[in-house]
Amino acid sequence: MRKIMLLFVFATWSLTGSAQESHYNKTVEQLKENNFYFFSQLLQNAEVSKQVLKSKKNQAWTASQKIALENQANLTRIIAADQLIAPYLFSEEVIATIIGEFQSISQQKSVKDFIQTMRNSGKYANLDTLNDATFLAAVVRFNLEAINYTLRVYGEGMDPFYPKIDAVSYEVTSNYYQRTLLYWSKHLLDHGKEDPLFFERSLNYAMYLLYFNHRDEGVRYEPLDEQYNAKAMAYAKEVDFEAYPYNALLVLGDGPANYRDPLSALGKLNLEIAVTQYRQKQAPFILVSGGHVHPNRTATCEAIVMKEELMKVYQIPEEAIIVEPYARHTTTNLRNATRLMLRYGFNITQKSMIVSHYNHIRMIYDPKFKQRFVKELGYLPGEFIEIENGTLLEYYPVEVMTQLNPLEPLDP
Known part of the structure; x- marks a missing residue:
């Protein structure tokens, strides 16, 4: 019986592929799919993901982000919400660099096929008249700026477009919320991929902000x-x-x-x-x-x-x-x-x-x-x-x- 149980555990581990996937959060994954279809589908496209992962500039951003997050995780004092959120944000300079890296691979067949998949989905229908390179740049920018927006509203406490009904659920200056931001950040860093794509840590954290703020209204049904x-x-x-x-x-x-x-x-x-x-x-x-x-x-x-x-x-x-x-x-x-x-x-x-x-x-x-x-x-x-x-x-x-x-x- 013990041998059978061990085989079952091993088979289950093999199916999940990694410890990362054993921490699957259905709500968070649905929020990613609903809000960030481009990135969600990119993660499922092994060939295009491999091309994106090769970028030295993307690797440099991901490495510097990891160092900043590790430094935060080792803090023995609580810091303000905007400081905690800062390593997850994409600056205009970084966004421009990332767009350039995407455009450098935009003529590869796998990327062109992926662009067509995005067009066919209708998820970016308002951009469909653009040529492939411009379409790709606009979609990448749109998604990165939206990650920033989510981080600022539900992490820093910035007012959303409709603050009376859509705002962060906690007082962001409170010690409780600052500890919450820090502890979740450390948890996700400790249990994240060893080699994530450049956007994954920021996207994951943004979606978990929605999750622990109880702002999952967009996928509840x-x-x-x-x-x-x-x-x-x-x-x-x-x-x-x-x-x-x-x-x-x-x-x-x-x-x-x-x-x-x-x-x-x-x-x-x-x-x-x-x-x-x-x-x-x-x-x-x-x-x-x-x-x-x-x-x-x-x-x-x-x-x-x-x-x-x-x-x-x-x-x-x-x-x-x-x-x-x-x-x-x-x-x-x-x-x-x-x-x-x-x-x-x-x-x-x-x-x-x-x-x-x-x-x-x-x-x-x-x-x-x-x-x-x-x-x-x-x-x-x-x-x-x-x-x-x-x-x-x-x-x-x-x-x-x-x-x-x-x-x-x-x-x-």
Whole structure:
């Protein structure tokens, strides 16, 4: 029996490949995939990773970073958060050097194939018109700057774009948090790869910052397709969309003002409006959108609660409800809903209907909303046509919404 057990342990160790992989953190790996698709896929591409690892300049950066982190790990006193974060940050000079190193290998077949894979993914759709070298440079810069942003917000305590709902969870000047930053840094250094790619230590630390700040909202419902939308996905394959004026009713959230009520009064009104449209056979699906937003760090996910309300109170069949549980703003309500419709095979040239209360609809229809969309996400959201004064909008979305935005790491 002892021999069998030892063989089992050895086989398990062989499958994992290393002690590093035995410390697999599912949440952290999902955060990497969702926020930093380029780096996540690079780590899985052995040929391109080998080319990147060969770079003497990248090796020099990685070695100097390790020395700085080892020096910190040996400190017997607590230092400020910005000092602890500093070794993980990429300076403009380093970013420029790294981009140059990528461009020097951009004509190799494995790298060109990898660039095409990134294009095909749609994750960087807003950059797709660029030639290969410029595309690669833009994607690398975008990802490195986003790592810096995550480190500064959830390590140093810099204000995010929406500080009231997206900020760091602790007081960064407290002794407790400074010790937390230091001890996690030491732990990850001690259990990291011997020869990591130039970005791995910084990326790992940034994702663990999200993890121990309890800011993992962006992956809490994965696999979404299997756990919450499986019936709707199956139903979408059978639906005759041409029999309906709209392909979906996009119900926007209206977060409650307290931790007691899972839905606000106006949030319930949004559902009532959507149900009326659904029963008039305006669309085969009700798509509810809203994450853990209001009040700050609420345990309630608005989209999940809206689905429950639709089924329990209105007897809407589960296969007719699509859940989008991540959006934190009106901009990402529309973006994330479009992503799901594309993923589930909808023809997005067929219009959708946006459902919300009067003030919300008027805000979306105002030209300033498109300006905000461009400012926050980098592209226009599509076209809106008013159906009824202040209650419903026709919506024609755009495919570029598959573009990732790791500068909003709670909902990229």
